[in-house]
Amino acid sequence: MTSEELLNVLAAVGHPLRLRIIAELAGGRVHVSELARRLGVSRPLLYMHLERLEKAQLVAGRLELSSDGKAMKYIELSPFELTLTVDTVLAALRADNEEGPSHVQETPQ
Template sequence: MTSEELLTVLAALGHPLRLQIIAALAAERVHVSELARRVGVSRPLLYMHLERLEKAGLVEGHLELSHDGKSMKYIELKPFQLTLTVPTILAALQADRESEQPSSGERSD
C-alpha cells in the first residue's frame, strides 16, 4: 500500500457518517434506498459518501434487477483490515520510493 492509498482509506474512514454506513453494511448488503433510510440521509448525500468509500476499496455496489424489472443498486462491505502503526506508515512510504525508481531497463540521464 502506498502512502496515497493509505491516505485515501484514512480519509474515507475519517467521517462519522461513513463509519455509520460501514456499520449498517456490517451484517448484510443493502439496497441504496434502504441504506439511506438506515443512516438517515438523502440518496444524493449517501452516494457522495459511498463514492469515497468505493474509491478507498471499502465497499462496492452491484446493479440487480428486481422481480418487477426495476434496476436496483446493492451496496456491500468488502473485507478489510487496517492496522495503523509506525511500520505501516514506513512501508507505505517505502512503496512510494520503490514506485518512483526507474526500472532496470530505463536510463536515468
C-alpha cells in the same frame, strides 16, 4: 499499499457518517435506498460518501435487476483490516519509492 492508498482509507473512515455506513453494512448487503432510510440521509449525500468508501476499497456496489426489471444498486462491505502503525506508514512510503516519484499526488479533503 502506497501512501495515496493509505490516505484514501484514512480519509474514508475519518467521517462519522462513513463510520455509520460501515456499521450498517456489517450486517450484510443493503439496497442504497434502504441504507439511506436507515441512516436518515438523502440518496445524493449517501452516494457522495459511498464514492469515498468505494475509492478506498472498503465497500463495493453491484447493480441487480428486480423482478419488475428495475436496476437496483446494492452495497456491501469489502473484507478489510486497518492497522495503523509506524511500520504501516513506512511501508506505504517505501511502496511510493518503488513506484517512482510521479506516483504521489495530493489527496483533496
